[in-house]
Amino acid sequence: MSAAAGARTVRTGDKRDRILRAAVKVFARKGFYASRVNEIASAAGVADGTIYLYFKSKDEILTSLFEDRITRLLGLLREECARGEGAPDRVRRLVEFQLGLLEGERDLAEVITVNLRQSSRLLKQYANRRFTEYLDLMASVIAEGQRTGELRDDVSPRIVARALFGGLDGIAMTWALGNGESGGLRRAASQFADVLLDGLRVPVKTG
Amino acid sequence: MSAAAGARTVRTGDKRDRILRAAVKVFARKGFYASRVNEIASAAGVADGTIYLYFKSKDEILTSLFEDRITRLLGLLREECARGEGAPDRVRRLVEFQLGLLEGERDLAEVITVNLRQSSRLLKQYANRRFTEYLDLMASVIAEGQRTGELRDDVSPRIVARALFGGLDGIAMTWALGNGESGGLRRAASQFADVLLDGLRVPVKTG
Amino acid sequence: MSAAAGARTVRTGDKRDRILRAAVKVFARKGFYASRVNEIASAAGVADGTIYLYFKSKDEILTSLFEDRITRLLGLLREECARGEGAPDRVRRLVEFQLGLLEGERDLAEVITVNLRQSSRLLKQYANRRFTEYLDLMASVIAEGQRTGELRDDVSPRIVARALFGGLDGIAMTWALGNGESGGLRRAASQFADVLLDGLRVPVKTG
């Protein structure tokens, strides 16, 4: 009985996941508003009504998608940070890891960079909390580097974090909307990290 | 009489403009998809049907809005570039000018950074052309600086342009979605330019 | 001045007529409901608003069109009847004259046979009166022939009139909707009259 229950639980989780994965594809192709709930249902191989057994509304699919993906991303980023030594290394890891993640997931890149902004309401009401958490992680690495003297301290960690996020987002967006050429992201990540880190070095006041 | 005639002429051209200005406000507040055509009409002080004397569809309002604003932006950016001397100065001017522009136009900032992405179709089909033009302007300034030896040449101008755009966009978005505190943008612009330009300096290979 | 006034008067009557003639063309091509008032205005070479100086509504254009055309038709039919001698001759003249009239006016044929029926309301409220007048003319010729013994009297003149109208209408409609081949109507008229008149002869009770 418990085995069956377990199986059922797994199955259930599977269906929710299938819906989320289908949603990523559909949202990426057509955008959130132009995507129809029945398209997501078809893509997930479930009936229209089934969607509502797992999500309260179409909005909640997008919300859950971000909640799910960003939570996972935050976890991975924290792990990656822990692996780095010193702020510059950590910044470089943050940049390369994030763009590396998207390399094989163009749909997800599009959903995050494009679709996240499709609902102002969503962005304002929901995403802020998670988004702030994300920005905080970035800013904390910068601030740490400033405390240790590894990074210049005449700039606001929060502003740098916002620019860092924006840079990653801009690169990902142009890549996702473009041809999504393989290898493109990795090269861009490396150069972006180079420029950013050089820019963040303690100024040597070269005459 | 000529004054009246003048006023009349202005008034006529004005109606299209009034609709566009109303659309900026409404789109910024509720997002493109959640905005109703009659809300735009009301905000513009015209009848619903009047909208369709100037625009083919609700979509075309957004399209025209970008066409109009981005065309104007490109013109202003080219003028600002011409005022600068040398690539670093031009880059700094591009950054500060753009964020300065938005300082008093939070609604427009939100429409450009958020709403532009609300229609994948729009972004893919329409915006690419104009957006590419915008990125080209940025990239050309970088490339020029590389030719003159003012900027490091081991990074792709196009990648830098994308990160530059992204950085501006990220800063503008977080500002627009946040409290839009006065002065915030100017300070962010200055620091962003500092970091960016330091990052773009020719590496001195300091031991 | 009086000349100018006269010219103006003529011009004015002309404008009403131009609108009606334009309406015939437009209605024939697209049907009453699918025709737009501004299409009629364009076709007539006048401004949209001008239509309303001559007609109270779009409906009234159709109404006036029929009033005008059917009144004229009734007058012509009465003249044609007067020219005939005896009921059979008059019936034949009615048939051939009407289909002959349409020969060069396919648009009008389409409007009368098709568009007249596009508005049940119109047909019921307005057309009945005129239509009855038309049917009465037909029926009176039949009844006259019955009184003089030229035509069989075991059929109701009104039923014959309805069938006669229907036959003409059916022939005109299929012609108008078909290729409208020249000469087609004249031949059909002749054969229709032959059959009808043979059918209306006093039965000889041929053993």
Added chain:
Amino acid sequence: MSAAAGARTVRTGDKRDRILRAAVKVFARKGFYASRVNEIASAAGVADGTIYLYFKSKDEILTSLFEDRITRLLGLLREECARGEGAPDRVRRLVEFQLGLLEGERDLAEVITVNLRQSSRLLKQYANRRFTEYLDLMASVIAEGQRTGELRDDVSPRIVARALFGGLDGIAMTWALGNGESGGLRRAASQFADVLLDGLRVPVKTG
């Protein structure tokens, strides 16, 4: 249980039919263009949206209505023809059967005689095919009679068919638009057949 299942099955197929039957009533009362989709829905006892589960558009309701009714009519007419012996008998049967059919279905008569013509487009693009099929049936009976010598052969079967259709249509229309008095159609049918068949007899060239 099987009764309930049977009822359920019927009900399902019924919904499309209920909509069509409601449409006949509504179209007859107000005409196609003046009929509102929600009126049809109400009359059918379904929600507005349900209409669109069975028909692509309001137009398609009319189209389907004719397709459905005319197909059924053609089948019945063919059966009726088969029952007749010799062309004259068949012609009489065609006339009396058709007008007899409408006797109890005034709404349908009005839709067929009036509404069919409400959309030129419909009439031109769609109806032609079915209408031609209908005319062909009529013409073939006439032609057959001509071959066997039962009917005069100096008139075109197609012209006779068109007049026959028109006569029936004219009688039906005036009846439907009039008071629709009971028994009226049957009497008219009989007299119309008398006149028509006498007119189609081989001329005896009575001196």
Added chain:
DNA sequence: AATGAATGAGCGTTCATTCAT
């Protein structure tokens, strides 16, 4: 739990009509 037929509120758009010039 899963289904998918049914629902009905809601919106973009059209177009006959008006009226200031």
Added chain:
DNA sequence: GATGAATGAACGCTCATTCAT
């Protein structure tokens, strides 16, 4: 009279959501 820009009521249709099975 003539114009045509402006109006705004009206409607076909969509689609997220529900619920009987």
